[in-house]
Amino acid sequence: MAHYSIKELEHLSGIKAHTLRIWEQRYNLLQPKRTDTNIRYYDDADLKNLLNVALLYQEGYKISKIAQLPPSQVAEEVLKLTENELGQEQFINQLIVAMVELDEALFERVLSRVILTLGFTGAVRTVIYPFLHKIGLLWQTANITPAHEHFMSQLIRQKMLVAIDALPLPQNQAAPRVILFLPEGELHELALLYGHYLFRAKGYQTLYLGQHLPLVDVQRAANQFKAEFLFTVFTSAMQKMTVVEYLEQLNETVNVKEILITGAILQYYPEGAFPKTTHYLKTLDALDAWLVK
Known part of the structure; x- marks a missing residue:
């Protein structure tokens, strides 16, 4: 189980740490755990739910309404949204969720949709490379393992090989x-x-x-x-x-x-x-x- 600080949640979700603390105190949106030395941390479930919350919030949902929903219903609302057009940050958040969960079907679905929407070069520039940059923080703090890195890099690699193979010699x-x-x-x-x-x-x-x-x-x-x-x-x-x-x-x-x-x-x-x-x-x-x- 990974341990995330509030600054790491800020980096990954795009929501300022100050705002996250307000959401935590006012809406009980996040429920930090504590280590044996009494240091606050958040786990994978917190990260996944926050990324989904961030997606809904960026789409105009009121945080007071989102906070009333259990994580499963928040995820359902996100699935409804993904049937429509998504922006760069939403694509990146979905890739992070899929990587943390080691969910190949979701990662593949999001990655394919990114490429279909933006084209291969657009997908690499505006989603894949920013995604890799964001998860670099998780490497530095040991919150993802080699298994996570191999999982996502091999799926991205497959897409790149297909794109290269489609080009004429x-x-x-x-x-x-x-x-x-x-x-x-x-x-x-x-x-x-x-x-x-x-x-x-x-x-x-x-x-x-x-x-x-x-x-x-x-x-x-x-x-x-x-x-x-x-x-x-x-x-x-x-x-x-x-x-x-x-x-x-x-x-x-x-x-x-x-x-x-x-x-x-x-x-x-x-x-x-x-x-x-x-x-x-x-x-x-x-x-x-x-x-x-």
Whole structure:
């Protein structure tokens, strides 16, 4: 059973902690538990109910009316709402509920609806990536387990693979060639898959090599494929060397026009730290801008 603080509930629901305390005192909407050391916390059931309450509240329901409903009826009202159009925050809240509950049917239903409503790129930009950003807090506070992460990432991964597979293979053999891979020890693949989709959609010849690729194999593949560009993602700290040392070795051993990099950990490096042939893409928009230059 996860333990959430009120600040974590604020982050996940979008409802200010001050407002949550008022709802708790005035309407008994939340019922915090206490640890053996008398620290207040909330559990998965509280989070799920609050996300449903937040959805109804954002749709114009009065909090005094919502508070009179048991959690099961709140959930029923949410189901009625989801038959109509939902906004970004509502989609994200529903994905969080499905992940916490390990409810594959709900996660699949919401994710499919997001993609049908917004298109694949719109779904990734406005729902999937903000969802991943929100649940990053749960990782930091150990409120989700590897099972939760694998559950949701595999379902998102399946959608990305379907979207990539639906794109035609590039027919122009003179099109620019790019290799997409993750460095040795790196396993978080979703950003790499989305990059693959964008490159393929722009007509690039792509070679997707996936996770945990040793440097020597990057070099061999680049020579054989005659790659002009490399695209990779750094999500966590490297074990054997720093990111800068890795990129310097990559630059020395692989002859390409440009090495495109992205990933959360790169924000901690100072500007100008990477080799000159390296292009740091801070956001998804930056990759789009690079592709249309």
